Amino acid sequence: MTRKGKRLTLIAGAMAILGLAAGLMLFALRDNIVFFYTPSELAKKQTASGARLRIGGLVKEGTVVKNGQDVRFTVTDKTSDLAVSYTGLLPDLFREGQGVVVDGVLQPDGAFRADSVLAKHDERYMPRDVADALKKQGVWQGETK
C-alpha cells in the first residue's frame, strides 16, 4: 500500500469510528436522559404520562403510609404536591419533612410511580438537586454559602 493509501485508511477508519460513536451518543441522548423537576415545575410543564422523570422535594409530614413493602408518600416543595408510590426498602435516611429525590414514571392518573428513592444524607450532604429546589422555593433552612 502506498504512503498516501495508508494515511487514507487511517483517516477513514478514524472517521468511521468517531462518527459511529457520535451517532450512538446522539441516539442515546435522545432516548435515555431524565429530566429533573420540582413538583411545581412538573405541574407547570404538563408532562405527558409515561415519561421518565426525577422529582426532588421534601417528604410531606404525615403522608407516609406503609403497607408491607408498598409505600405511599407525598413529595412537596411547599407550593405543589405530588403523590408517589414505591415498592421496596426505603433508604436509611428517609424521614418525613426531609429532602428526597425520586426516580420513576408519571402515571396516567397524575400519580408518580417511583422505582428508586434517594434521601438526603445529612445537613452537609444534601443532594444539590434538593437543596436547589428548596432554595428556589424559599424554604431552604441550611447555611447559604
Next chain:
Amino acid sequence: MIVETGHYALVLALALALAQFAIPFIGARLNDAALMRVARPAAITQFLFIALSYGALTYAHVVSDFSLVNVIENSHSLKPFIYKISGVWGNHEGSMLLWVLVLSLCGALIAIFSTSMTDRLRADALAVQGLLGAAFLLFILLTSNPFARVAPAPWEGRDLNPILQDPGLAIHPPLLYLGYVGFSIVFSFAAAALIGGRIDAGWARVIRPWTLFAWIALTLGIAMGSYWAYYTLGWGGFWFWDPVENASLMPWIAGTALVHSAAVMEKREALKVWTIFLAILAFSLSLLGTFLVRSGVLTSVHAFASDPDRGVFILAILVFFIGGALALFALRAGALPVGGLFSPISREGALVLNNLLLSACCATVVVGTLYPLALEAITGEKISVGAPFFNTVLIPIALPLALLMPIGQMLSWKRGDLAAALQRLRIAFIVGVAATAAFGAWYGTPFLSIVTAGIAIYLVVGTLSDLALRVRGNSGRASLKRLAGLPLSAFGTSIAHAGMGLTLLGLAATGWGVETIVAMKPLSYYDVGPYQIGIDSVSPRQGPNYSEVYAVMAVRKDGATLATIEPAKRFYQARRMARSEAGIVTLGLGQVYAAIGDSHEDGTIDARLYWKPLVTLIWIGALVMAFGGALSLADRRLRIGVARRAAAPALEPAE
C-alpha cells in the same frame, strides 16, 4: 506547636515548589548545568516538607486535637484508631493535602529514579512538576487550610461521616490518588518534551514505566472504590455512573490508550504526536476529575462541603494547566518530526484501532458527565444521564474492542498476517461459541449477557493461547527454554488482557443476578437463586461510636447451612446518621448479599436479598489486570533506571 510546624512546612514547601519551577527552567533555557541540578534536591525536599506537614495533621487527628476546625468537623474521640488515621483524607482539606503529598512524591520519584535522560529533559519535567505543586499548595493555603484553629476548642468533635468509616477509606483514596496524580509525571514529561522540542523513542521508554505505574494504581483504586460502594451502600450496585466515578474512569481510559500508544512509539517511532497528546490528556482528565469532585459543582459522598471560591480556584488551575499544555502542543506539535507510517494490518495498526475505540469510549464518558452540567449552566434545565445512556453507547464500542484484543496480540509488528492470526485463534473462537451456547442453554436470557459472556471467554482463551503458542516448541525442553526467554512484558500483556476478560465475564453475569425484597419472618426461609436464606435472630449491639441492630441469617442449600451472614443497620450518635452494613458471603465466584431495613412489631424485618453469580470476577479481573501491568513494569527492558543500558547501542530488541 506540632500543628504550627506542619502549617509552616507547607508554606516552605510552596517556596520550594516555586524554586523547583523557576531555577531549573531558567537553567534549561541558559543551558546552565548548575541551575538545572537544583531541580532534584528541590523536588526531594519539597516532598519531605509536605510529608512533615501531612504527619502533623495526622498527629492532630490521632490525639483528637479539637482546637483544629478540620479535626472537630471530621473526628470524634471515640472514633476507632484506623479511622483517625484514614479520616485525615476523609475530608476536603485533608484529601487535598494527600493530593499534593502524592504530587510531590511523584516529583521526588522522578528526581531519584530518572537517571537515563538528558539533564535538560529532567530539569524541564521537574520544573513543570514544581509549578503544579505550587498551584495546588497555593490552593490549599488560600482556600482549604487544614491547620485552621478555633478558640475555644470544643470538648468533642462531630465525627467522620459514617459512610466513610470503613476500611475502604484506608485503601481507596491513596491508591486512586497515586493513579490520578501519577499521570502528572507523564504530563510533565510531555510538557518538557514540547518545551525542548525533542521527542524520540527514548522519550517513550522514559514515560512507559510511569504510565504503567499510574495505570496500575488507578486500576486498583477504581476497583477498590467500586467494591466499597458495593458492600457499603446496601443495594448491591458496584458502579452508578455517578459523575465522580466517571471522573476516575476518564483518566483510566486515556491512560490505557497511552500505555498502548507508547508501546507503538517505543517500538516503531510512530504515533509520536498522538502519544504526547494522550499524555497531556490523561492528566488533564485527572485535573478535570479533581475539579468536578472538589469544586462543589457535583453532589456525592465524595464532594464534601462545597465552597464557590474553591471551585473558581481549581477551575483557574485547570484552565491554566490544560490550556497551557494544549497551547504548547498546538505551537510545537507541527514542528515535531513526523513518525513513520505503517500497514493497517500489523500490531501497530491494531494498536491504533485500540486507541480509536478507547478514545471513543473516553469521549462518551466525558460527554455523559459534562453534558448535564453544560445544559444546566446554559438553559437551567436539569437532566440526569445514567446507566441507559452509557450502556447504549459503550457496549457497541467495548464489545468489538474485546473481540479485537487477542487478534491484535497475534499480529506481528510492521506487517501482520490477518488470516494466520485468525487461524491461530480458532480454538478461542470455538471455545467462545461453545461458551455462548452453554450460557444460553443454562440461563436463556438476557441475550446481551450471554453474548458478552461468550466474548469474555473467547478473550481469556484467545489471549492465553497467544502466550501458549509463543512458548510451544518441538519438545518440552524447547518450550521451557522459550518460556524463560519470553520477556515479562509479553506475560504482562496476556495476563492484563485476560483480566479484562474476567471483568467482562463478571459484568455480563450481572444480568443473571436474582434480587428479592421481602419482609422476613423469623425461622422461615426465602429462595434467592439456588440458595435459601432465613433469619436466626435479630438483636441490638453496641459498637465503639455507634449502636446497631444486626440480624443473623443462615444461607442454606438443600437443607444444609453453608454460611451465616450478619447484615446490620447502624446508627451513629454524633451525626445522628444511619448506615447499612451488608451481610455478604462468597460462594464459588458468586456472592449472596443481604441488607436489612426496618423491623416491625410482629417480628418481621424488611430485607433485600441478592444472589450475584460470578460477581467477584469483576474485581478479581481488575486485580489480574493490575498484576499484568506489574509484570510489564518489572520487565528488565522497561525497568526504571535500567533503560540507559538498553538504550545505549541502537540494538533492535530481539523479537
